[in-house]
Amino acid sequence: MTTVTERVGRPNGAEASTEIIRRLLAATSTRDNDVAAVIDDLGAEETAHVLFDEIIFRSRLQEVVPLPDGRTSLVLLLRHREHGQTATIAVGSKGLGVHDGSTEGTAPDGELPPPVVSQEMSEVAQALFGPRELVSAATRTIQWPGSEIIARSLGRVATPPSYYAVAQRVVRVLDRREPADLTELAVRCGTDKWGALHQYPQHYERHFAPLRDHRLTILEIGIGGYDDPEAGGASLRMWKHFFPRALIYGIDIVDKRPLDAPRLTTVTADQSKPEQLTAFAERHGPFDIVIDDGSHISQDVITTFRHLFPHVRPTGLYVIEDLHTAYWPGVFRGNDTDLSDPNYTVGFLKTLIDGLHHEEFLRSDAREPLATDTRIKGMHLYRNVAVIEKGPNAEGSPVADMLRAARNSGQ
Ligand SMILES: C[S@@+](CC[C@H](N)C(=O)[O-])C[C@H]1O[C@@H](n2cnc3c(N)ncnc32)[C@H](O)[C@@H]1O
Structure with a gap:
């Protein structure tokens, strides 16, 4: 023996x-x-x-x-x-x-x-x-x-x-035959991504399932468990189950190192601080998928997008959860009066939708060009969650070219 x-x-x-x-x-x-x-x-x-x-x-x-x-x-x-x-x-x-x-x-x-x-x-x-x-x-x-x-x-x-x-x-x-239903995994792992508060997994299945067997680097902002360093990590474990070949990173304002595990690394960073985001991304990026489930304060969400989107791979995905908080004043500092204000998450997303169509603008002074105009190829909006698809968006618009030329020649 x-x-x-x-x-x-x-x-x-x-x-x-x-x-x-x-x-x-x-x-x-x-x-x-x-x-x-x-x-x-x-x-x-x-x-x-x-x-x-x-x-x-x-x-x-x-x-x-x-x-x-x-x-x-x-x-x-x-x-x-x-x-x-x-x-x-x-x-x-x-x-x-x-x-x-x-x-x-x-x-x-x-x-x-x-x-x-x-x-x-x-x-x-x-x-x-x-x-x-x-x-x-x-x-x-x-x-x-x-x-x-x-x-x-x-x-x-x-x-x-x-x-x-x-x-x-x-x-x-x-045999790599373990079942991977994201809704089931969400419940088993204990994240609130599916349940009374949110129903995100069905959307994630649509976008993530084709990537499941790829070698990936995934980042989620907001590990969960708030002030308790040993609590949280449910969604990180869900991603670890769902993506067997992925390295998973989590950022939280609270030190969550007790949750570190093989393939799952936590880093302490404040998503409202650009220098902390950039330092993290330069060390651990580029990322195939980024999910923002952190403070849900519009200013932080927008800052995070601006500083992390450049570190998403050319055809990666950037997800923003809990969009509804953009309409909630108080804790989330949202805005329920001007629904298109670009300083709030949903208004900001509307500017990205315009950017998707930047080649269709007829006036040269229609608006300032954004760095993302040529780098976002798709926006998928669901209730409370946005999935932004990075990709080239510069194939030209022959009809807009014609209309612009006609305008300029005064026809
Ligand atoms: C909703 S929980 C995340 C839940 C987790 N993603 C899940 O699905 O199981 C939000 C987390 O964001 C963290 N957080 C709040 N403000 C933050 C900030 N400014 N930067 C980074 N993390 C923050 C909180 O500490 C909390 O743990």
Whole structure:
């Protein structure tokens, strides 16, 4: 029997784990790279811990209903060169436990020995972090304690569903088949993006689903939990589930570092301070998706857009949530009298809509050109939320050219 050691904390730390994932994302992005050589370089043990953490996160094993009086375990063996790194995952009435090493072939009285899922580490890294078309299970084996299961069935003792549920969830993650319904994830992760206050996920599905398997950098402003450094992070975890190959960043005015996890980094910054936004973006950008769910004060929202939109990739998305606050005086300092005032979020968005049509203006003095005029190709407005699509907007307008020429010649 192998000795079992309790894992205390995460051996790599969140930042080091994220760095390893960054390397694995690059290494697994094409078929041509030698992923095993990269694992040699990163260290097989360190890489295995990162992969175990990622598998456990994605499996959502907390949702498996445990046996009332026992545990369901699974041994995960990641093979690399002539060695193997093993973890035992156990789901019990007291929660989820992960141990280094394995109790292979053994089990307390009355418990079934755990199945052993074994796979090459490089193939697992490829499956978790590479493009979907490179996912493979060529080296995977699952060993079940067949004789014990048969003995049980002969004695008419049912094998509990949770025994299979743990293995099934882990295998589903290794096959990259975990379900990802954003509304369901929003509820499970505990963000208020879907519920009595907001119903955003159906819009996000439309815009984000095609990007789900891409390698992305995502930023959300506003981590949640307000003054409590340990509270919040629900939506960041939702994005981490939904985008398996993304690095997720969160900004909050409150220090939220206790929430840091592999692939999920928080940074303390005030969105009303341009220099803090720029310093952050220069270090961690460019971004594929930015979501502003921070103070919801129009002046901050506009400042943030002005300073972060240039750091969105050329075809990225910029989302502004809770537009209704622009109409609410008081805490949100909104304006309910002049609904087109460009100093308030909705009035500002109206100026961007004009910008979308900047090539159709007939008067040269119609309005000052904006830097965004040629860089926004789409605006999707839903109740309370805007999705702004970055992209080239300078294809010309032959009819406007004709009308302008006619005007100038006095026709
Ligand atoms: C609505 S919560 C975010 C909820 C989270 N995005 C979710 O969906 O689970 C808003 C967060 O914005 C943060 N915040 C408020 N003012 C801010 C500012 N000026 N800069 C950055 N963050 C701010 C608050 O501390 C709070 O945690």
